[in-house]
Amino acid sequence: MSLQLVQANFKAKDDVALGGFWAAALGWDVSSEGPGVTNLQPAGFTWPDPNGFYLDFVAVPDPETVTYRVHLDLATTSQAHQAELVARLTELGATPADVGQGDVPWEVLADPEGNLFCVLEPRELYRDTGQIAAVVVDCVDPRAMARFWGEATNWTVHEVDDEHARLRSAGGVGPFLEFLRIPPGGTPVANRVHLDLIPDPIETQKAEVARLRTLGATSADVGQGEVPWQVLADPEGNQFCVLGRA
Template structure:
């Protein structure tokens, strides 16, 4: 039994406008568009047949605007590429962001709705990830998060210390998942960005939800109502969804 990372889900004020930003930022295209939901993925993306994660921008009445516990890290291939990408993103509407990073080799920006993300300096580990190098999550205990998420998705653990943990799909495709030790405080609002997981073909959604609960996940109510997906929270309270099999 296993799950794949299907969607990186962003709450938005304007799904269409935010989708256009990320299309240009990542060099992707819109694969689905509705009044409140925009799907953005690699060129030629086919939802049911892909192991790539895509973005889903969903308009909600009052998206949370405090510091995000989940953010994207973008990959670059050279120092020149990093500088060019940062300049292009600023032209698209991104703005410099100060999250206390100090003097670091990566650049911290915020998209037009304030979602913080990083443009990394070139790193060999991210040479084959595509434009999204990693999904980074602030946490209190990287060891515990690595155990939960490694079993939840059957991902390979590449590194774990008291300060961070790094996992990636056993297929060696798509972005890494990084848990960074931080002191985020008591979580009182929903994360602006969350993961949507999809059972592989033939796997049972209800069985996967039960398995995740046995690992330490809990049911979460974010006002979703009667929907075909199940909203859960990991052991540190980060919401995520288990979708119906593709």
């Protein structure tokens, strides 16, 4: 029995347009499981391949009412690649963003719906992650978040201190999951980007949800109604979903 961190899920005003931006940005394939949902997967991967990581874009009435505690970091292989990628993303509709980062070697951008992301300078750490280097979550206590998510997913903790924590799948594939300390600012009502986990096998969903509760997860109501997935919140209030059989 295990849980696989399978995808990041974006709330969107226009799932087709936003999914199209990210598909062009990453060079990923596009599909749809139904109206209002756009699915992205790396070329050559079929969801839910445990070696893959995926993006979902789901249309919601008013995504601006939620918060921005999760963002993507994109990997580059050289300074020239970084500059070329920033230029191409800008042509696709991304805009520069100032979040008080100051003089840093990475570029902070916003996608067409305002979701922040970073285009990193080349780093050896991310040479084999693919286009997405990391999914980064703002938090108050990186150590506590590393404990919870490490036990929840059985991912390996590669680095942890009072300011930052970094985890990656036990198989050493795909992006890192990172937690970055920010000053306390209240519990979010709902994150605009959240993580989806899938049980293996899928029939263990109920048992996995029970296990997560023992680790500190709590139930979350985001208006999901009767759905086959379970919505939970981690110890800092970040919502995530444990998927089930549709």
